[in-house]
Amino acid sequence: MNMSLAPILEVQNLSVALPAGLDRRLAVDGVGFEVHRRQIVCLIGESGSGKSVTASAVMSLLDKALTISGGKIVLDGEAITEATAERLCELRGDRMAMVFQEPLTALNPVMRVGQQIAEVLQIHKPQMSADAVEARVIELMTDVRLPNPALLMRSYPHQISGGQRQRIMIAMALALEPALIIADEPTTALDVTTQAQILRLFRELLTKHDSGILLITHDFGVVSDVADRVVVMRHGKVVESGSPQQVLTAPSHDYTKALIDAVPKFRFRPEFPASEKPVLDVRDLTLVYRSSSLFGSKRETRALDHVSFSVAAGETLGIVGESGSGKTSLGKCLLRFETAESGEIFVADKNLATLSGEALRHFRRNIQMIFQDPYKSLNPRRRVGASLIEGPVQHGTSRADAIERASELMELVGLKRDALDRFPHEFSGGQRQRICIARALAMEPAIIIADEPVSALDVSVQAQVLKLFEELRRKIGFSMVFITHDLRIASNICDRVAVMQRGKIVEIGPTEQLFCRPAHDYTRELLAATPGQGPRSERAL
Template identity: 75%
Template sequence: MTTCEPILRIENLSVALPEGLDRSHAVRNVSFDVHRRQILCVVGESGSGKSVTAAAVMRLLPEKVLRISGGTIRLEGEDIAVASPERLCQLRGSRMAMIFQEPLTALNPVMRVGDQIAEVLQIHRPGTSAEQRQARVRELMADVQLPEPERLARAYPHQLSGGQRQRVMIAMALALEPALIIADEPTTALDVTTQAQILRLFRELLTKHDSGVLMITHDFGVVADVADHVVVMRQGDIVEHGAPEKVLKAPEHPYTRALIEAVPRFRYRSRPDAADTPVIAVEALSLTYRNTSFFGARRETRALDAVSFTLAAGETLGVVGESGSGKTSLAKTLLRFETPDSGRILFKGQDIAGLAGAALRDMRRHIQMVFQDPYKSLNPRRRIGQSLIEGPVQHGLSRGDAIARAEDLMELVGLRRDALDRFPHEFSGGQRQRICIARALAMEPAIIVADEAVSALDVSVQAQVLRLFEDLQRRIGFAMIFVTHDLRVASNICDRIAVMQRGRIVELGPAQRVFQEPEASYTRELLAAVPGLASERMIAD
């Protein structure tokens, strides 16, 4: 095999869907190559076929539901579309490896991470000694820039941060130096600085390892930062491909243009001056998590440290920062899912920080939350209508009035009234998030706390949900605390920005001022880590 030949060559690959669906194929006549020391990015929305293509290459398709119905998948010249299960076991790990989107789910929670990396070596290289495997584990963990490799090798997955877990997954993929690495949305759940580190790591590793990378993503910022070639998929078909500069600056297909247009850019909204009297005022709020290990050692983590801010009616305050900065702890404390150590939360003048029992339950109707994952936050066994009327009925509204309110809310969020009789799994991700917004509004709250409410959505659906939030806020007038790690999204929807680092607010001010003239060095670091800023300027030109 010469160096000019691709590591992976897919020709006319088709994956059939079961009969009776609205389309016959998940993937249809897909062809592309992946070369050594290059990254090919496959971009598209949910349902485009990008992850199905990756699973087909690894031969991990659920064969009772999806089957390869045509084409070839040649890995270093060998057609693995027809390979036997025994041959596939030899190839997986040794010649091709996969990095999954959610490392906490992909890693074994009861095995130390060092042992999980060593297991790859033990299975595929049974002649190696335990000492050789441990030395290789330390080498790999150093390669992926994990600090203190010997200590972290003894840790369990839950003891690592999201970025560290993803580095462990990359180390496992590199263990046997495979020719092909498939990375399925490897940075979607990460904050901007960790995301930038992981993307930079991929580039650095390709200079050391003679591999090629097939990266699945819906983020054109990621494409701009790392891709050597881009493939755009829609409903199982490739609609456009080419160099990232060409695809980003001069897209030919309307679908590609629509995807790029939906990517959030730094834009700032103009809002009337907020009311003088805040709907909520937070004063010197502090929260400490106290944990006791299995061996009795006590550990304290300062999640919130003297946090103070105000929020006016109709205003949106963005809370941004890395994982572990205190964003979600703040959201939970405002809803009193956590009890603060000290400080005050003044809701319309009443301190709710110490409420309990019936008073606490009554307060919560005024502050409602929209969570990151709408599927997990809806009961899969209950119809949508039951979920929407539950809160109002518990707080004294008659069942008939609650149903009427739910019907009105479904129309308000752009869904049909008869959708109330359906179950969560019958909706798309964007539709489920609209339902969760309707559920929050059913209580007629003064404040909505949205915790990473659009981070799991495709860019086009994300744009729709952001427009929905703005439209509903204009109509109803609720205030909103919008927690996000995406600074561009925050600029689109937030009037003011609070930047959090290690439990403290290090910068607070109007969105445009914070992002264009940041005062804190940490804010400047976050802005520098935003993926694809160069492409944003290029597209704007």
């Protein structure tokens, strides 16, 4: 590594101005850092910290409304802040490349994946022959560990898995052997086991291609797994930077400390006393999605396959699993948004699975949902109060009582009473999720279904919402089915956990026992892939 003393990327005192009328003047305020060869630099911060804007500035892909107001970006000795549009176009792809968060939307859906990789080569190296291009595509796909590249290159993006799509994106980024790869939350949309594989892949490629990676993330687990250097950002400024050991174990800035503290850790709840009478009793629930094509050939997908479990009064049951395991389908079934093929759902001694029409409508108050995305689960055109009392008033509570109860709930979830008169857009994501929790509680349901209620939130907010759940359980006590993909979060809040894989519950038991002594291979695999389990095991490369 003696040849690479000069950094690949040098960002000096970079400032990016926001248009007038927003909450702050600069999106990025005097940020500086360096990326060296064979180095992974992690840019970490919460939403609104300016980390993505910094990356866009380096790629010169800033939104039109944003302008670089000061500073310098130097790529391999060339100041790209002064480069012409043509030169920038050459640099992108050739000297630097970007990997996006959502591999499904970043790939062209009507183009074969091999062709998309080839396109990069054809544009930047028109002298290459068609055979040479194809050989290079296969080589690249082998590099990113895609199975059977010759066959896979003829598939369309929707025919391959999320992890494979992300590998295609990385192969595209690598096509011209750029000196710098910028990866914006490359693993956030992926399952934990896939995430672990992709991060390992980054480390390998770095050594092979002798390039540098700027990795943008919000996850300290990812940082501790792969980073060589960490830059912590907040409100557009760098608050701290250094080696991961130093930043993670001895953070000097309060904000970094708060962030690290907020990262969910495995922490088990005291054992839940066994009780005889379940609030929710699910027996042999089976859900089959059928799709028939034009020519009558039918396809069946078993989303739920003879799922049985029960939830006791006051208990929280976690449902964990990767995407496609059927956990969201289970939630939809419990709420009767989907009608199960067979099986029973007993809530308060009534079989929810067979109710219909008016009876179902009246019964629905007994089972309430908290959704993943707090930005979409409140009607943006109605005041918070109106959303909160709508349900109770419908079920016969008087308006005055409903409003009184709603303001009590507002205080209970940590908001002020006057929040009822405001519109959802006046609240942050975390506050909105508090409102959603209050809305569910206002119905006084027998059981609450929470589908990934904290995964759309920043870590610090996540920790607060989890604490709120804990407090509310102590104060009013309710039963809950908590669906999550994050085992660390599940360990914080669930009394028991059910692990789902391909529509089946493969293991169910008290949280501590299940995580400390997993009986099923799949549970073990999930636990092993959870990010942030100490120093990098793959460093030896």
